[in-house]
Amino acid sequence: MGINSESDIAGNLQIGPTTDGMVRIYVEADGIELPFDFDPEEAEEIADEIRAAAAGARAMSKPKGKKR
Numbered sequence: 001m002g003i004n005s006e007s008d009i010a011g012n013l014q015i016g017p018t019t020d021g022m023v024r025i026y027v028e029a030d031g032i033e034l035p036f037d038f039d040p041e042e043a044e045e046i047a048d049e050i051r052a053a054a055a056g057a058r059a060m061s062k063p064k065g066k067k068r
């Protein structure tokens with residue numbers, strides 16, 4: 001399954017700080033729980049990647065030939 005593959009699986013995503021000073025991305029779906037812990041610098045790099053992906057998605061969704 002790739003980034004462009006659709007799926008019928010629904011999941012929950014939680015993001016927050018841990019008591020150990022890490023940033024946790026917690027994913028839960030179909031009885032599977034995946035905690036991913038990152039130090040704050042890694043979390044900021046991930047946030048930058050998410051912002052870049054959002055900008056790319058936004059650019060793809062603009063109607064062709066029209067300026068906003």
